[in-house]
Amino acid sequence: MTVNELTAYEVLEHRRIDDLGTDSYILRHKKTGARVVLLPNEDENKVFYIGFRTPPTDSTGVAHIIEHTVLCGSKDFPVKDPFIELAKGSLNTFLNAMTYPDKTVYPVASCNDADFQNLMHVYLDAVFYPNIYNTDNIFKQEGWHYEMESADDDLKINGVVYNEMKGAYSSPDDILDKGIMNSLYPDNTYNIESGGDPDFIPDLTYEQYLDFHRRYYHPSNSYIYLYGNMDMAEKLTYIDEHYLSNFDYLEIDSSIKLQDPFKTQSVVHKDYSILKTDDLKDNTYLTMNWSVGTSLDRKLYVAFDVLDYCLVSAPGAVVKKALIDKGIGKDVYSEYENGVLQPFFSVIAKNANADQADLFKQTIMECLEKTVKEGLDKKALEAAINVDEFKYREADFGRFPKGLLYGLQVLDSWLYDDMKPFIHIEAGDTYKELREEVKGRYFEDLIQKYLIDNTHSSMFIMDPVKGLNEEKEAAKAAELQKYKESLSKDEIDEIVRKTIELKEYQEAPDSEEDLKKIPMLTRKDLRRSVEPYIYEEKKVGDNVLLFHDIFTNGIDYLNFVFRMEDVPYDLFIYSGILKSVLGLVNTKNYSYGDLYNEINMKTGGITASVGTYSDRRNLDNFATTFEITAKVLPSNIDNAFDLVSEIIRTSKIDDYKRMKEILDEKKSHMEVDLQTAGHRAAALRATSGFSKAGCVSENLSGISGYRLVQKYADNYDQAAHKELVEKLSELMKVLFRKENFLLSFTTDKNNYGEIEEKMASFAENLYTEECQKGHLEFAPVKKKEAFMTPGQVQYTALAGNFRKNGLEYTGALRVLQVMMGYDFLWNNIRVKGGAYGVMGGASPNGDSYFVTYRDPHLKRSLDVFHEVSDFVRNYEADERTLTGFVIGAIGELDTPKTPSAKGTYGLTAYMCHANLEKMQLHRDQMLDITVEDIRKLADYVDAFEADDSVCVVGTGEKIEQHKDLFDKIEEL
Incomplete structure (x- = not known):
């Protein structure tokens, strides 16, 4: 049967x-009015979602809490956490749920047909028949x-969403994003915090929460999407017969009301917290924001992304440069949010001062008026359109x-x-139209209409308050x-009783009968063989060309790799700054703004990074590399070589003003990372206490990298400038040399062309000057540290190394990692402890x-970490449970790779001296694992925990409360 023959639709x-x-x-x-979109094609990575329009009316986070809780058991799957059972026992390539300002979406993806059907079944049952009506413990x-x-005990408030949003409200940038939207739309749903404001979450009652589900989680308010290689008619028949047909049509008003335009610009202030020792100076956020049409205007939807690039996002963009030149903010950037009915555009100056607000507005408006009068840079417009269209055509979303x-x-x-579901994914004609519009004044007219003349705008200002x-x-x-x-005593006893009751509910095991209702693959469904890596090692003169013959949809991927073995430590630590400088300063033939445009006109992007590769032949050794990647159409490959050569040979890093701007911006970005990804900073810091490889990453992107x-940035005078220029210049001379160079090239063999000649010519143009070579050496020092932030939550890491006890790596550790993340640590840290997440590696x-x-x-949480080995040593599980963890571990390994990721996989295998036989052994150890194998891993946990390397990033109050745990405490 075909889709067109279905009678239910x-x-x-x-x-x-x-x-x-x-x-x-x-x-x-037909029966319920459920909306359905299908995109049938040959992609084996199949996707399903069901979504609902869920406009909240208050900031209690009801939509967000519903998103979490419907996945905690349902009619067909009455276990406490089917989501986790799926996560650890599925080959899914995506499994999650998301709450947006006006919608909630439940997507799944898998390449395995049976697995995909299982995922779809569990999610449909979850949204339509959740267990939330049977017990309030889930809520x-x-x-x-x-x-x-x-x-x-002291009376406390706990809950996963409550703590998640306390974390979100600890990040000034998250508060900023919410505040900007609220300032533009005070009278419709976009004034509401759909995720939940911690101050209001405790106002939500159980009945209000259930009412929200009754109102919006109905087929008549649903959006169902299917994509990929499957029998669409079969899937739609299943969805109808098992779910949709059980409901009647219901009139539901979930429409999003438009905010009436403002007659004059609004000005809104909001306070945010900084440490008591922080300076109020240079800590204000200034923003100008405009409501820009609706997201149903397909041309405007993309056009403002182009304007975003030209006005602010690109280095040297006119508005950004004007503000930086006047010293208004140390980090100036923009945001264009087009995922809501009323998109908006914002210009943001971070690390500014409140007394600059008028000058901030004046500078922006004068700059916009001048731009309209004189016209936008045509090359910047073409570059912006090209980079957008390149991404659209490439359709490489990494692991997603x-x-x-x-x-x-x-x-x-x-x-x-x-x-109108397809107007934004069917964008080829939109880009064609916009390219034509570059010739006229279309973009200048947009600036006039939506920015200069638009009174539906706001100034949202975030003021720092010490210790707020x-x-x-x-x-x-x-x-x-x-x-x-x-x-009363009875009321207190009731809270204690309910607390104990909740813990008993959380600790009660699911019945075997209920667990078996969760569909699961078997070990026989898993691919036995390891995924081979693809590369051919070729010699081009004295250098290695690593060629990956992979179908890439007509795109060449180049990775210019420079080994860092000869870089002394005192220069290596500047690599993080160097990768942020290259491509963003003037060169011999380009100003930094023109260079950025040239890159985006001729390529799909050029980026720098630092890689670390453990030597699988000798695990005490590792290689560190500085890498510059470029993606390009084959017709433009010469431009990629020329631009990379221009950047590494002629970058002018002695421009005092430009270097100061880059440092200020990098510091700002690193601060955001430390605030929003404190778990990464804590884990890196803890690992660096005993690991040389860990020291590399920590010195570049962790707290040490931030401190440099x-x-x-905080003391940039002429002496500091001179020192930095000398360090970077020497680093480039030591690093970008022919003897360090390797090229990794990923493309179809038909596009191989003259790559060897181009590579040889490039290599001859590298540095040959005398330089002071050294050796990259680290001396880790074990420490127990805590770093205080103005946030409201903790990120707690415990790290160590198991090999010092003579223990050899086994693939079973991957299964243990999944087991910890979805069983013991999940249950004790998240379910019982209320943390948003826990992970390990x-x-x-x-x-x-x-x-x-x-x-x-x-x-x-540290105490729970120290209980892991006892749990593992005494582990008991049936075959089904253990197989679930095996499937989860294999699923993580077997996520489909994009063409560029396949090239990176090959490069990694080469750099690590990977051995397919060893990789197969590790995979076999995963596939054949037994309960006894799991128990043996307790020795590994004991061995690494014995190092007792601890780092906590968190609140001053909690850290001070447990200060005896740390050798060193400082403010972050």
Whole structure:
């Protein structure tokens, strides 16, 4: 049967989308009105989602809490956490759920047909028949609850979403994003915090929460999407017969109301927290924001992305340069949000001052008016369109299935017009139109209409307040104490009883009968053989060309690799700064702005990074590399070589003003990373206490790397400038030399062409000057450290190395990693502890760690880490449970790779001296693991935990409370 023959659905549109090489369907379920979009094609990475339009009316986070809780058991799958059972026992390539300002989406993806059907079944059952009506413990666990284990305890609030959003509200940049949207749309749903404001989450009652589900989680309010190589008619028949047909049509008003335009610009202030020792100076956020049409205007949707590039995002862009030149903010950037009905464009100056607000606005408006009068740089417009279209054509979303990204983009229009799901993913004609518009004044007219003349705008200003979060935490504790004092003994006993009841619910095992209802593959369904790497080692003169013959959809991927063995430590630590400088300063033939445009006109992007590769032959050794990657159409490959050569040979790093701007911006970006990804900083820092390889990463992108950037950015005078220029110049001379060079080239063999001649010519143009070579050596020092932030949550890491006890890496450790993340640590850190997440890892070189994410606790989490080995040593599980963890581990390994990722996989294998037989052994150890094998891993946990290398990034109050755990405490 074909889709057109289905009687339960009405086909509203069926046509070909040549841009994506796929047919497309728009359907309507006749009985319920459920909306359906299909994109059938040859992609084996199949995607399904069901979404709902969910506009909240308050900031209690009800939509977000529903998203978490419907995945905690359902009619067909009554276990407490089917999501986790799937995650650890599925070959999924994507499994998650997301809450947006006006919608909630439940997507899954898999290349395995049976697995895909299982995932679809569990998600459909979860949204339509969740267990949330059977017990309020699910709401308490994931949302919020009062907590006291005894009448003598302090009264506290706990819950996964509550702590997740405390983490989000600890990040000034997250607060900023929310505040900007609120300032533009005070009267519709975009004024509401759909994720939940921690101050209001405890106002949500269980009944209000259930009412929200009853109102919006109905087929008549649903959006169903299927993509990939499958029998679409079969899937739609299943969805109808098992779910949709069980419901009648329901009139649901979930429409998003438009905000009436402002008559005059609004000005909104909001406070945010900094440390008590931080300076109020240079810590204000200034923003100018404009509402820009609707997301149903397909041309405007892309055009403002182009303007974003030309006005602010590109280095040297006119508005950005004008603000930086006047000293307004140390980091100037823009944001264009087009995933809502009323998109908006923002110009942001970070690390500015409140008394600059008028000058900030004046400078922007004068710059815009001058730009309209004199016209935009045509090359900048062409570059912006080219880089956007390159990404669109390449459709490389890294580890995310492209069908998923298409599906989410579909909602940018489909959510607001049932017949316009494809206007943004079918963008070939849009780019063609915009290229024509470059010749005229279309873009200048947009600036005039939507920025200069548009009164629907706001100035949103975030003012720093010292110790604000500490004050709020103290006030909340006092409020809870006062509330406790107002309670009767019976009421206190009731909270204690419910706390114990919740813990009993969390600790109660699911029945074997219920667990078996979760569909699961078997070990026989898993591919036995390891994925081969693809590379051919060729000699070009004295250098190695690593060629990866892979079909790339007509794109060449180049990776210019420079080994760093001869770089002395005192120069190596500047590599992180160097990779942020290259491509962003003037060169011999280009200003930095023109260079950026040239890169984006001639290539799909050029980026620098530092890589670390453990030697699989001798795990005590590792190689560190500086890499410059470029992606390009074959017709432009000469331009890629020329531009990379121009950058590494003629970059003018002696421009004092430009270097200061780059350092200020890099410092700002690193601060955001430390605030939003504190778990990564903590794990890197803890690992660097004993691992040379860990020291490399920590010195570049961890706290040490941040301290180096901070040192220069905060005290950049002529002496500092001279020192930095000398260090970077010497580093480039030592690094970019022929003897260090290797080229990794990924493309179809038909595009191999004259790559060897181009490579040889490039190599001859590298540095040959005398330089002071050395040897890259690190001396790790074990430490127990804590870094205080103005946030409200902790990121706690414990790290060590198991190889020092003579233990050899085994593939079983990958299974243990999944087991920890979805069983013991998940249950104790997230489910019972209320942290948003917990993770761990074990590398072949022995480096291992556990780390928490947005965690309300500190010592409790460390205590849980130290209980792992006992759990592992006494581990008991049936074959089904263990197989689930095996499937989860193999699934992580077997995620489909994009063409560029396949090239990177080959390069990694070459640099690590990977051995297919050894890799096969590790895979076999995973596939054949037994309970006894798991128990043996307790020795590995004991061995790495014995190093006891600890790092915590968190609140001053918690760190001070447990200061005896640390050798060193400092403010981050």
